[in-house]
Amino acid sequence: MRALVKTAAAPGLTATAWPDPTPGPRDVVVKVAATSLCGTDAHIYRWDDWAQHRIHPPRIIGHEMAGTVVEVGREVSLVSAGDYVAAESHLTCGRCFQCRTGQAHVCRNYTILGIDRDGSFADYVALPEEVLWRTAPDIPPEYACVQEPLGNAVDAALAEDLTGQSVLITGCGPTGLFAAAVARVAGAAVIIASDISDYRLGLAKQVGADHTINAKADTAEAMAAAIRDITAGEGVDAALEMSGDPAALHQAFRAVKNGGRVTLFGIPTGSVCFDLPNEIIFKGIRVYGVTGRRLFGTWYRLAGLFKAGLNVRPVVTHSFPMSEFAEGFELIQSGRCGKVVLFP
Structure with a gap:
């Protein structure tokens, strides 16, 4: 099969022929219809410090995908050949305290598709x-493959009910944009x-934001004043921090009203200092950390949101044949894109 492989401890990927996967007793082989690029994939492509300590070549990368089951192991019972599926990228152990108490999304021993085992940047994946998640056949592959990162946005936005509330989203990368779309339909x-x-x-704006603020053009004071003006001086009910930028983190905590909540999804590149008494404690703020998706509660919720009219089409801005993967990574580096999808 054709695959994009991290063949060596160096920047880039190699498009090459690779052995077809074969299923174990409880595995299936999926023919990949579409697979999207993630910030994690960009780290591996650039071969930055994180990737150098996490990836052990050779490895087919990629973990956001949709496709059709073409082969099943002898003990498989949940899906059949011909099923249209997406996939959860976190493979949990099923044995730790978290897995055994309904918290598999924070499994202590999980492994990740495209990092710890071969992923979806290929014709086929085992x-x-x-x-696996059976997906409605009326969802095109370019949208079906982004259900995994959409799940992050669902957990971030809906850690608490948003109905009738004011929301600040700091960071409009793909997951931040998805969070805006989820907040709108919710x-x-x-x-x-x-x-x-x-x-x-x-x-x-296209996915439902009512107001936008350019954090590069405006000062922190001007941004804070704009948020106070929009919320009649109250501050927002909820802030979703999706960027990991230290200035945005402080903005999120300062913008939320007393008794509000902050959800943290963006990953800072280093330590961040907070004025804990004034930014969090004295305000009585509830703080949620989001990693991955709740298994599989988030996926069921996402299916319902699609039926309720969730619109993510504006977020998927570019698509390429898999052979043109370098253009996709260049777009991510430039920041002038939403979600980028590759078609094998």
Whole structure:
């Protein structure tokens, strides 16, 4: 089969022929219809410090995908050949305290598709049956393959009910944009989005943001004043921090009203200092950390959101044949894109 492989401890990927996968007793082989690029894939492509300590070549990367089951192991019972599926990228152990108490999304021993085992940047991928998600056939592959990162946005936005609430989203990368779309369909009253890119702020408007703030053009004081003006001096009910930028982190905590909540999804590149008494404790703020998706509660919720009218089409801005993968990674580096999808 054709595959994109991290063949050596160096920047880039190699497009090459690779042995077809074969299923174990409880595995299936999926013919990949579409697979999307993630920030994690970009780290591996650049071969930055994180990737150098995490990836052991050779490895087919990629973990956001949709396709059709073409072969099943002898003990498989959840899916059949011909099923249209997406996949959960976190493979949990099923044995740790978290897995045994309904918290598999924070399994202590999970492994990740495209990092710890060969992933979806290929014609075919072998997966355990328990990570597969049957997908409605009317969802095109370019949208079906982004259900995994969409799940992150669902958990971030809906850690608490947003109906009738004001929401600030700091960071309009793909997951931040997905969070805006989820907040809109979930009934948020006012959605404010901030980012350093006018291009991405334009996408935020398309998926439902009512107000946008350019964090590069405006000072922190001007941004805070704008948020106070939009919320009649109250501050927002919920802030979703999707960027990991230290300034955005502080903005999120300062913008939320007393008794509000902050959800953290963006990953800072280093340590971040907080004025804990004034930014969190004295305000009585509830803080949620989001990693991955709740298994499989988030996936069921996402299916319902699609039926309720969730619109993610504006977020999927570019698609390429898999052979043109370098153009996709260049777009991610430039920041002038939403989600980038590859077709084998």
